[in-house]
Amino acid sequence: PNVCAVQKLIGTNRKYFTNCKQWYQRKICGKSTVISYECCPGYEKVPGEKGCPAALPLSNIYETLGVVGSATTQLYSDRSNLRPEIEGPGSFTIFAPSNEAWASLSAETLDSLVSNVNIELLNALRYHMVNKRVLTDDLKHGTTLNSMYQDLPIQIHHYPNGVNCARLLKADHHATNGVVHVIDKVIATTTNSIQQIIETEESLETLRAAVAASDLNSLLESEGQYTLLAPTNDAFEKIPRETLNRILGDPEALRDLLHHHILKSAMCAEAIIAGLTMETLEGTTLDVGCSGEELTLNGKPIIANKDVLATNGVVHFVNELLIPDSAKTLFELAQESEVSKSMDIFRQAGLSSHLTGSERVTLLAPVNEVFKDGLPVVDSNMKNLLLNHIVRDQLSSKYLYHGQKLQTLGDKELRVFVYRNNLCIENACIAAHDKRGRFGTLFSVDKMLTPPSGSVMDVLKADHRFSTLVAAIQSAGLTENLNRPGTFTVFAPTNEAFRAMPQGELNKLMGNAKELANILKFHVADEILVSGAVGALVRLKSMQGDKLEVSMKNNVIHINKEPVAESDIMATNGVVYAVNSVLQPQASRPQERGDEPADPALEIFKQASAISKVSQRNPRLAPVYSRLLARMKENSGGF
Numbered sequence: 107p108n109v110c111a112v113q114k115l116i117g118t119n120r121k122y123f124t125n126c127k128q129w130y131q132r133k134i135c136g137k138s139t140v141i142s143y144e145c146c147p148g149y150e151k152v153p154g155e156k157g158c159p160a161a162l163p164l165s166n167i168y169e170t171l172g173v174v175g176s177a178t179t180q181l182y183s184d185r186s187n188l189r190p191e192i193e194g195p196g197s198f199t200i201f202a203p204s205n206e207a208w209a210s211l212s213a214e215t216l217d218s219l220v221s222n223v224n225i226e227l228l229n230a231l232r233y234h235m236v237n238k239r240v241l242t243d244d245l246k247h248g249t250t251l252n253s254m255y256q257d258l259p260i261q262i263h264h265y266p267n268g269v270n271c272a273r274l275l276k277a278d279h280h281a282t283n284g285v286v287h288v289i290d291k292v293i294a295t296t297t298n299s300i301q302q303i304i305e306t307e308e309s310l311e312t313l314r315a316a317v318a319a320s321d322l323n324s325l326l327e328s329e330g331q332y333t334l335l336a337p338t339n340d341a342f343e344k345i346p347r348e349t350l351n352r353i354l355g356d357p358e359a360l361r362d363l364l365h366h367h368i369l370k371s372a373m374c375a376e377a378i379i380a381g382l383t384m385e386t387l388e389g390t391t392l393d394v395g396c397s398g399e400e401l402t403l404n405g406k407p408i409i410a411n412k413d414v415l416a417t418n419g420v421v422h423f424v425n426e427l428l429i430p431d432s433a434k435t436l437f438e439l440a441q442e443s444e445v446s447k448s449m450d451i452f453r454q455a456g457l458s459s460h461l462t463g464s465e466r467v468t469l470l471a472p473v474n475e476v477f478k479d480g481l482p483v484v485d486s487n488m489k490n491l492l493l494n495h496i497v498r499d500q501l502s503s504k505y506l507y508h509g510q511k512l513q514t515l516g517d518k519e520l521r522v523f524v525y526r527n528n529l530c531i532e533n534a535c536i537a538a539h540d541k542r543g544r545f546g547t548l549f550s551v552d553k554m555l556t557p558p559s560g561s562v563m564d565v566l567k568a569d570h571r572f573s574t575l576v577a578a579i580q581s582a583g584l585t586e587n588l589n590r591p592g593t594f595t596v597f598a599p600t601n602e603a604f605r606a607m608p609q610g611e612l613n614k615l616m617g618n619a620k621e622l623a624n625i626l627k628f629h630v631a632d633e634i635l636v637s638g639a640v641g642a643l644v645r646l647k648s649m650q651g652d653k654l655e656v657s658m659k660n661n662v663i664h665i666n667k668e669p670v671a672e673s674d675i676m677a678t679n680g681v682v683y684a685v686n687s688v689l690q691p692q693a694s695r696p697q698e699r700g701d702e703p704a705d706p707a708l709e710i711f712k713q714a715s716a717i718s719k720v721s722q723r724n725p726r727l728a729p730v731y732s733r734l735l736a737r738m739k740e741n742s743g744g745f
Contacts, residue, residue: 108149108158114142135396147279167192170281176202186228198284199240271374271413301326312342332419333369359433366430375412436461436546445471468497518557525639533674535638558676562588582623594680637673
């Protein structure tokens, strides 16, 4: 019974009244802790008994100060003639500075107090008092208590740790006429607003001018509870002059910059015992944490002076400027992203003006991994390709929709594909969260984008690897289908795929137009699937009716367990994958083999020979061509 638990920092006397969730971490600001069990205030141990069963007799506040180890506060209460009041009748709360807190005051400050005990010291002590009994259950973050010195407010900034940025060391020690809480600081009266602190602090001169220019004075003077992360003059000096002038000359960027330094609630340093994500007035977030004695922002120990209290919050001086994405150019955004190599290419191509000016654009920037084997040569073709990585208008990926068309600075039209596990623009899929700058948005993508050029049939005809396939498509009467607008995924067998078929199967297939059309349709799905959307397994319905299984193994796309030779050959009405095997539906796999193609195959090979002479030179197909040519000469007298 009557045992209280606190978290104690190993090697120190510092104790924290933290909750159970924080105990599991066993750390305060990265330093190890133990859970210490002590008698709750007002109780003590009894030999041979469990816990702390013995209740101590209550005494007045003055005597209780001695019991809780705040002897210096007790001494100064006597010297300042406060003692009669806190020994007498009433109901008071005193936040009593520990002996160490008094000793940590500068000699000048302490001398000014004790040299005028009847006024300065008395007023200071009465500012630590409230004219009612207040227990820790009554201390709610963001509230205030009226002190007994001119009713000046005491801020409750981070219950259950303390008041006015002072940490509770020993809480809820009851007395006959009130309650005593021991704190680790001597708290001073607070009369200045955040704006008044800015106006009177020499090291904040540049910030003062920026606040005036952005018309934030009224906000920082108003009632409320804010945390200002105040950049010092040195912080502004660290920023390149060109960047600083651009921001200071842009009212919207300047407003975002300043709002990014203001948290929506008052947060003292002592309240941070682990990492927290805090929301700024701009709507962005900052990671506020600690490392030992230092407070950190986004992992950096950049706070130079902490816990300067104001009537409407608290000010921490920071020695680095926190520039939000919304105030940056695309080039500045890229400096902190994995796309720095892309930026080098755009710079070499002379496209910097599009990425640093006031033009509203979205940049599709391949991540550095894309260029692990070296940067491409920047010539006129590469410049044209890069222009197609810059989309007109400033976009947000969360508002993109499937089938949306985007216009590039290279006058190409790009399509948006939304999948269950990815969002892609043509063959390039988004690899990281957007970074939205002042005028441009940065999309990090997983590969160089390939704008579509022509229909599926145009793509196949332009590539000599598909000459036999093109002839087969034309013979099967599917040309019009693959030329029309649509959303096709074509797993295109190469000439090598046809050559790899057993001779009998090849002859039979080419001699049966209906079966040929059926097989070709099995290679086509009526939806676009780019490689970035392929996870463990994706099923597509072919135009023939059976399912196709597309999978990813060891970073290689497989179709029906067959590896794909090349992915993402983009067309205006679909996407083409090159495969080195002819896929066959289960029910259509041939059981018989022949030696010669039937007569209907004559036209197919005639077309194929016109498209590519390469196939005729293949040893396996040469005898077939010889017989076909002889028969055609007999029937038509040559061609």
